[in-house]
Amino acid sequence: MNFEPIIGLETHVELLTKSKIFCSCENSFGGEPNSKCCEVCMGHPGALPHLNHEVVLFGAMAGLSFGSEINNYSYMARKNYIYPDLPKAYQITQGEVPLCIGGSVTLKDGRRIRLERIHIEEDAGKLIKKDGEILIDYNRAGVPLIEIVTKPDFATGEEVAEYLTDLALTMKRLGISDCKMQEGSLRCDVNISLKDKVTGKISERVEIKNVNSFSFIKKAIDYEAKRLESMLEEGKEIVRETRRFNSETGVTEAMRGKESASDYRYFTEPDIPSVYISEREISALKEKLPPLPREKKMHYASLGISMEDAFIISKYKALSVYFDSLLSGYGDAVHLSKIILSSAFKFVDEETRENGEILPKASDVLYVLSLMAEGKIEKRFDKKIFDKMFEERKPFTELFNEEDFAPISNDELIKIAENVLIGNEKAISDFLTGKEKAIAPLIGKIMKETKGRADAKKAEEALKEIICSRYKS
Numbered sequence: 001m002n003f004e005p006i007i008g009l010e011t012h013v014e015l016l017t018k019s020k021i022f023c024s025c026e027n028s029f030g031g032e033p034n035s036k037c038c039e040v041c042m043g044h045p046g047a048l049p050h051l052n053h054e055v056v057l058f059g060a061m062a063g064l065s066f067g068s069e070i071n072n073y074s075y076m077a078r079k080n081y082i083y084p085d086l087p088k089a090y091q092i093t094q095g096e097v098p099l100c101i102g103g104s105v106t107l108k109d110g111r112r113i114r115l116e117r118i119h120i121e122e123d124a125g126k127l128i129k130k131d132g133e134i135l136i137d138y139n140r141a142g143v144p145l146i147e148i149v150t151k152p153d154f155a156t157g158e159e160v161a162e163y164l165t166d167l168a169l170t171m172k173r174l175g176i177s178d179c180k181m182q183e184g185s186l187r188c189d190v191n192i193s194l195k196d197k198v199t200g201k202i203s204e205r206v207e208i209k210n211v212n213s214f215s216f217i218k219k220a221i222d223y224e225a226k227r228l229e230s231m232l233e234e235g236k237e238i239v240r241e242t243r244r245f246n247s248e249t250g251v252t253e254a255m256r257g258k259e260s261a262s263d264y265r266y267f268t269e270p271d272i273p274s275v276y277i278s279e280r281e282i283s284a285l286k287e288k289l290p291p292l293p294r295e296k297k298m299h300y301a302s303l304g305i306s307m308e309d310a311f312i313i314s315k316y317k318a319l320s321v322y323f324d325s326l327l328s329g330y331g332d333a334v335h336l337s338k339i340i341l342s343s344a345f346k347f348v349d350e351e352t353r354e355n356g357e358i359l360p361k362a363s364d365v366l367y368v369l370s371l372m373a374e375g376k377i378e379k380r381f382d383k384k385i386f387d388k389m390f391e392e393r394k395p396f397t398e399l400f401n402e403e404d405f406a407p408i409s410n411d412e413l414i415k416i417a418e419n420v421l422i423g424n425e426k427a428i429s430d431f432l433t434g435k436e437k438a439i440a441p442l443i444g445k446i447m448k449e450t451k452g453r454a455d456a457k458k459a460e461e462a463l464k465e466i467i468c469s470r471y472k473s
């Protein structure tokens, strides 16, 4: 490729505040159309908006999680455009001075994606096409949003998908959004342009609107980058436009020419003089900030766990807390991650991994590990033991006897092998004539005799040793 994609992202995240951003209407997904709206969110003339301060706090919390600066004073602005889902004919958003500035996310390959800003704004209503008619549901009008805008720092669709995964996990962990793409509470617009690797010239940029799944975003970007490249190679000029991704055909389609900021006639919202958040509130939010999945992931990876495994464990709130308690009592992080990813993952459901109580308790798992470290039970039984413990949600002592997994001494094994050989002359002579498999049933007998405690390989060795030393003529 002679061109390098330059990609920036605008992500809209619906906030889980109790009420809407400028009125006291209920803020929740769905419901009977137009049942959760009032004069304010329907834009009746003369209705005055009143800013819900919870929206400011949620927005600031999002900013803090990315290391953004929070402006004590920021300002709302009117963005003017006409569309049926926007009854006021303007959207109240933020203009030049947003709530949060800067911040960044570091991807797993170490690349840093810088944030431009995070601002608060209202969502519009929803158009519903039904039986050849277009209906409008204003329940979503006035639902609070934050828009997170990155610098054009992405080079591939894969990086965008990684960033979005992190963003959604972070918002969920903060408890400020459920980030359900299928319900529209996380929506993305992608800006993409191409830079000529030789001349450094950057093309006009194209925007892809409202792609509604992570995998589609990657596909849309890959498709668009290829499309733009072939245009440039054919000597065609790229025009600034807005496109949509058709998930059925896998191609992007032109929607309209892209408006520039001046088309929207932004001006300061006269009904809301300013947005204020105090230093005290910001400090309180900082203190409340939970450990973020991205920080946990990096921490686990620094202990030797693979990035993929670290990601899976850090993704779930309850599971990562559980894992932290295991780590505090046992030094082998990689061994612990294997236990979690095999046994716990098989039996602990998704909901419990996120919010539930994971059983057996971490101390019960640590107890088994200490028995193994002391050599009282054999390490090779760990999968069997932990599977059962996570399946039954019970401690080791309620499920097993320590003796069931105690190592068998060599002397003990030899004695058992000797007994098993008695009366099995046929198997012995077959073995001596070269039929190695003839002793397989005898190994089975030893396993049965020891209730599975014996190591099959050692049992086989013991049998061979006795046969060769005592039965060989």
Ligand SMILES: [Zn+2]
Pocket (backbone or CB within 6 Å): 020, 023, 024, 025, 036, 037, 038, 039, 040, 041, 042, 142
């Ligand atoms: Zn309302």
